Amino acid sequence: MRYLSTRGAAPVLDFRGATLAGLASDGGLYIPEAWPTLGAEAIADLAGLSYAETATRVMLPFIGDALSEDELRALCEQAYGRFSHAAVTPLVQLDHDQWLLELFHGPTLAFKDVALQLLGLLFERFLTGTDKRLTIVGATSGDTGSAAIDAVAGREGIDIFMLHPAGRVSDVQRRQMTTVLSPNVHNIAIDGDFDQAQALVKTMFATPALADRFALSAVNSINWARLMAQVVYYFYAAVRLGAPGRAVAFSVPTGNFGDVFAGYVASRMGLPVAQLVVATNVNDILHRALSAGDYSKGVVAQTATPSMDIQVSSNFERLLFDLGGRDGSALAAQMAGFEASGAMRLTNAQREGAAPLFASARVDADDMALAMRWACEHAGQVIDPHTAIALSAARALDLAADVPVVTLATAHPAKFRDAVERATGMRPPLPARIGDLFEREERYVTLPATLAAVGDYVAQHAHPSA
Numbered sequence: 001m002r003y004l005s006t007r008g009a010a011p012v013l014d015f016r017g018a019t020l021a022g023l024a025s026d027g028g029l030y031i032p033e034a035w036p037t038l039g040a041e042a043i044a045d046l047a048g049l050s051y052a053e054t055a056t057r058v059m060l061p062f063i064g065d066a067l068s069e070d071e072l073r074a075l076c077e078q079a080y081g082r083f084s085h086a087a088v089t090p091l092v093q094l095d096h097d098q099w100l101l102e103l104f105h106g107p108t109l110a111f112k113d114v115a116l117q118l119l120g121l122l123f124e125r126f127l128t129g130t131d132k133r134l135t136i137v138g139a140t141s142g143d144t145g146s147a148a149i150d151a152v153a154g155r156e157g158i159d160i161f162m163l164h165p166a167g168r169v170s171d172v173q174r175r176q177m178t179t180v181l182s183p184n185v186h187n188i189a190i191d192g193d194f195d196q197a198q199a200l201v202k203t204m205f206a207t208p209a210l211a212d213r214f215a216l217s218a219v220n221s222i223n224w225a226r227l228m229a230q231v232v233y234y235f236y237a238a239v240r241l242g243a244p245g246r247a248v249a250f251s252v253p254t255g256n257f258g259d260v261f262a263g264y265v266a267s268r269m270g271l272p273v274a275q276l277v278v279a280t281n282v283n284d285i286l287h288r289a290l291s292a293g294d295y296s297k298g299v300v301a302q303t304a305t306p307s308m309d310i311q312v313s314s315n316f317e318r319l320l321f322d323l324g325g326r327d328g329s330a331l332a333a334q335m336a337g338f339e340a341s342g343a344m345r346l347t348n349a350q351r352e353g354a355a356p357l358f359a360s361a362r363v364d365a366d367d368m369a370l371a372m373r374w375a376c377e378h379a380g381q382v383i384d385p386h387t388a389i390a391l392s393a394a395r396a397l398d399l400a401a402d403v404p405v406v407t408l409a410t411a412h413p414a415k416f417r418d419a420v421e422r423a424t425g426m427r428p429p430l431p432a433r434i435g436d437l438f439e440r441e442e443r444y445v446t447l448p449a450t451l452a453a454v455g456d457y458v459a460q461h462a463h464p465s466a
């Protein structure tokens with residue numbers, strides 16, 4: 001399998017190359033040259049398989065000869081063996097046609113573990129036996145940081161620098177990052193918001209003195225391997241609800257458009273997906289883009305769902321590329337316009353391509369709280385605020401009666417205890433495995449949101465690559 005940049009001007013890479021590179025050198029994102037498909041029979045054959053085996057079958061076509069099937073299976077078993085539920089991503093029924101897909105049983109209690117536990121192993125596997133090192137640089141609005149740090153802490157050949165917006169992630173989220181004291185882990189609090197942190201990361205990648213010398217790599221959802229790992233649970237859930245014989249709808253709490261893009265990939269691979277609901281909070285750039293063709297950024301509003309407080313959704317570019325005829329130079333021009341003015345219109349091809357599959361909804365704080373209460377009162381389920389945004393959107397959908405609707409439950413409610421308590425009166429306890437989080441020692445530095453400050457810090461603490 002070969003991987004192309006959405007902006008058409010970066011080298012074409014194989015799976016290994018695309019995994020290690022993250023962002024493409026022309027500023028674009030890597031995407032497979034063509035979508036592999038699983039026929040109805042291959043999908044039916046997934047029934048009853050373990051999560052790790054499902055993952056092996058769904059991901060194998062993307063890997064090419066970078067790994068053998070047995071090597072891939074061993075990595076999946078290792079990655080998903082660390083989850084606290086035997087199903088890895090269990091389904092929970094809420095009412096006769098509404099379901100939750102619990103994606104938060106990994107080590108850091110958020111869905112990002114599903115992809116990052118595998119990515120950490122892929123990095124290590126691809127670096128072993130070379131004299132190359134990798135310097136992971138990322139920006140997090142909360143959950144990516146802790147999941148990435150957990151996935152690479154103590155691994156040979158890798159340093160990780162994680163930027164988070166100071167004071168804008170929950171205490172649990174911050175402590176899950178800053179209490180990991182392995183020497184290869186570097187936490188940086190940025191005086192600024194998430195978009196500034198993400199922009200700094202992009203600038204570092206475009207600075208050869210850093211990017212080339214330290215072999216910078218990304219773990220943000222711009223890394224293709226992460227998206228690939230997320231495709232798996234769409235298959236796993238849909239097969240359990242009747243696919244390929246029955247179509248399933250998914251409602252996805254959306255920020256950077258990675259999780260819901262994985263649902264789009266599942267659909268392109270042949271999974272019968274009735275609808276993908278892009279649920280946003282009041283930071284609704286994606287809702288405006290999908291409902292009115294208007295992709296224009298506003299000012300980020302802070303909400304109870306920090307992982308969705310985003311005004312620029314990196315992965316949306318992959319959808320625009322795929323729907324816009326896969327024309328790299330046209331997309332590069334469209335994105336350059338957006339980067340210059342902060343706004344762009346979707347083309348007719350992009351809008352018409354998205355319309356049959358995607359629906360979108362903007363959910364405010366009141367409707368989020370209502371959804372949390374509804375889940376408690378009607379199904380005895382305490383859900384986190386991000387999940388509640390998507391559940392609210394799912395319940396407002398008007399679909400054929402026989403279509404099950406699956407809401408992706410992206411974080412454990414204990415990660416957002418204050419918001420859960422405000423809405424439901426219940427304070428979810430921290431699961432035993434992180435019960436002592438508030439007693440652990442923290443380590444991080446606070447830096448201004450400038451390339452000079454952050455670039456210097458990275459240059460002083462990272463290890464040059466051969």
Ligand SMILES: *Cc1c(COP(=O)(O)O)cnc(C)c1O
Nearest residue numbers: 143255256257258259307410411
């Ligand atoms: C990251 C995250 C999201 C948003 O996912 P994207 O792939 O960025 O759209 C939603 N909920 C939680 C809890 C998250 O951590």
